[in-house]
Amino acid sequence: MIELNGINKSFKVAKRSAGLRQAVKALFVREHKIVEALHNISFSIQEGDIVGYIGPNGAGKSTTIKVMSGILVPDCGSCSIMGYTPWLERTSYVRHIGVVFGQRTQLWWDVPVIDSFELLRDIYKIPEALYKSNLTMLADHLALGELLYTPVRQLSLGQRMRCELAASLLHDPKILFLDEPTIGLDAVSKIAVRQFIKTINQEKGVTVILTTHDMNDIEALANRILMIGKGTLLYDGTLDDLRGRFGTERIVTADYAVHEKAVDIPGAVRLSWSPERAVFSVNTDRMPIAKVIAGLSEQVDLKDVSIETKPVEELIIQLYKEHQI
Numbered sequence: 001m002i003e004l005n006g007i008n009k010s011f012k013v014a015k016r017s018a019g020l021r022q023a024v025k026a027l028f029v030r031e032h033k034i035v036e037a038l039h040n041i042s043f044s045i046q047e048g049d050i051v052g053y054i055g056p057n058g059a060g061k062s063t064t065i066k067v068m069s070g071i072l073v074p075d076c077g078s079c080s081i082m083g084y085t086p087w088l089e090r091t092s093y094v095r096h097i098g099v100v101f102g103q104r105t106q107l108w109w110d111v112p113v114i115d116s117f118e119l120l121r122d123i124y125k126i127p128e129a130l131y132k133s134n135l136t137m138l139a140d141h142l143a144l145g146e147l148l149y150t151p152v153r154q155l156s157l158g159q160r161m162r163c164e165l166a167a168s169l170l171h172d173p174k175i176l177f178l179d180e181p182t183i184g185l186d187a188v189s190k191i192a193v194r195q196f197i198k199t200i201n202q203e204k205g206v207t208v209i210l211t212t213h214d215m216n217d218i219e220a221l222a223n224r225i226l227m228i229g230k231g232t233l234l235y236d237g238t239l240d241d242l243r244g245r246f247g248t249e250r251i252v253t254a255d256y257a258v259h260e261k262a263v264d265i266p267g268a269v270r271l272s273w274s275p276e277r278a279v280f281s282v283n284t285d286r287m288p289i290a291k292v293i294a295g296l297s298e299q300v301d302l303k304d305v306s307i308e309t310k311p312v313e314e315l316i317i318q319l320y321k322e323h324q325i
């Protein structure tokens, strides 16, 4: 459905040092530098996937989304999405995609949300019956209610994001590009947005490409991760692959009846201790969990034991470190 091959994109940026003298000099002599935002990016995405596109600040995520949505023209390489080259066939292509940039709005600031929706209906020439049924479905799933009749500037960030998502889906796109859709949202709004993305993927088969810095988004949604750093694609795999790669470490938390002496398990690293709780890091390659639990129950009166994998956030940080980005 989506195929990128050898995409490069660089920007020419004016170079200017601080100070008035330099500002005056820049009026006559302009120096430039080239920022290579994307270097030889290639990947393909199947219909119905939810792909998490991650990487540190300035890695090239938004630039890739802009190339894929036809806003930017790459320097070289090919991009075929549903048979279209986005920047060449933009008018017919945009009917098939929805785009949400978390930090920008596609809604008109001063008018009620419904007015923007009606304008989008006219721009996309959405048949009236389809518009009505999509609006009902979206208003229902995203609890838009009164928000539809409120000017955008009066909406909170979370309310606006729900309206942005609805706006991007009114014309029934097959692909949804989401650039940081949960940025700045509170925990409840984040969960609502994630749930909605899951629903439209499952019920309508919409393919989703999602950039985010929130690893909980990735854990909740993405069945595949693409990681980019300094413009280069560095990782392509599932979260489970990533867990398998770094995931032999487990965190074992033991709760027990008051025990004044520190508990030690040979082969496990004690991370913290109190008379009622101890936390260990265990490399399961070297020390089976069963042995840790047996060791614990020999020393204390165990009440509860929990075993957790490393948080996704830490796995990703490890991956960033491995690639020195």
Ligand SMILES: Nc1ncnc2c1ncn2[C@@H]1O[C@H](COP(=O)(O)OP(=O)(O)OP(=O)(O)O)[C@@H](O)[C@H]1O
Pocket: 011, 012, 013, 035, 036, 037, 055, 056, 057, 058, 059, 060, 061, 062, 063, 064
């Ligand atoms: N219009 C532009 N003009 C000049 N440089 C740009 C432009 N857009 C992006 N860049 C540069 O390209 C690089 C990649 O930027 P991009 O916005 O794609 O990163 P990102 O991964 O989305 O970052 P973030 O997580 O901070 O949003 C950065 O070095 C950025 O400064």
